[in-house]
């Protein structure tokens with residue numbers, strides 16, 4: 001549905017040249033949700049703005065729904081852009097218009113008859129769960145409600161593609177989850193393909209089918225979310241994943257934690273369990289084989305791209321030799337083991 005072919009974007013400002021994107025190729029299949037993740041300044045905004053030519057690439061080609069946007073005249077482009085909705089971090093609502101009138105705006109520009117506008121806006125208000133707020137002004141809405149209005153407004157033109165530019169970055173975690181689940185519903189119910197950019201792996205984990213990692217203007221890794229989570233290659237990808245699987249160590253454990261082995265102390269481990277190991281009874285195996293008492297401090301099961309993913313903080317209590325043998329045993333079962341210290 002979206003294809004970026006060898007996109008390069010160079011900004012020239014006075015005598016400074018910035019290469020924001022360098023040879024970026026990305027394929028977004030119809031009906032999928034694809035995320036591009038990267039740190040600040042990596043080129044995410046430039047990339048997503050190139051898709052609808054808000055930013056014209058210096059070289060390369062952009063295809064949306066089979067049409068080459070980079071070769072279109074302005075009037076052809078204006079028409080093609082109706083298939084491409086976009087939502088932003090700061091919502092971009094018109095403050096002098098009510099919720100209803102904000103959503104109606106693109107339909108008015110399109111000269112849609114008034115009676116049709118009323119029916120369509122009511123449908124959209126229902127879809128985003130804001131029927132009660134139709135006559136309110138944006139200043140009276142929460143961030144999450146504002147983003148719902150922005151989503152309804154962009155859906156008014158029946159786009160085939162939705163571009164999300166850090167759409168949840170200004171929202172708290174609970175509101176973020178509700179907006180992400182609305183986006184997922186839109187993707188499934190309306191068959192709208194979504195390309196989003198984010199700096200948070202949790203967003204990718206929550207709704208994306210595929211992910212690409214951008215660093216310094218280049219895509220350094222891409223694949224299905226399940227694959228990337230279970231076999232990340234680039235150091236940056238590993239860093240993003242680690243941040244999303246991170247588990248807080250409880251304060252009383254933190255106070256007792258030391259970096260190297262000590263008599264009377266035992267290893268505190270973070271285990272990341274994927275693939276076949278998820279359903280294997282590994283803790284009872286280490287208990288049996290190495291006489292380990294496991295003290296589970298925190299544990300969570302995530303579903304990432306349809307794959308089960310377990311993370312656990314656990315203290316292993318036995319002799320030092322058995323503790324080490326148990327750790328090696330877990331590693332041999334493809335469990336990622338990190339010794340956080342000794343408690």
Ligand SMILES: Nc1ncnc2c1ncn2[C@@H]1O[C@H](COP(=O)(O)OP(=O)(O)OP(=O)(O)O)[C@@H](O)[C@H]1O
Nearest residue numbers: 011013018020038039040041042043044045046047
């Ligand atoms: N209009 C512009 N003129 C000059 N340089 C620009 C322009 N827009 C972006 N850049 C530069 O291009 C690089 C990529 O910026 P971009 O905004 O795409 O990154 P980003 O990953 O979206 O970052 P952030 O998450 O902080 O928004 C940066 O070095 C930035 O300074």
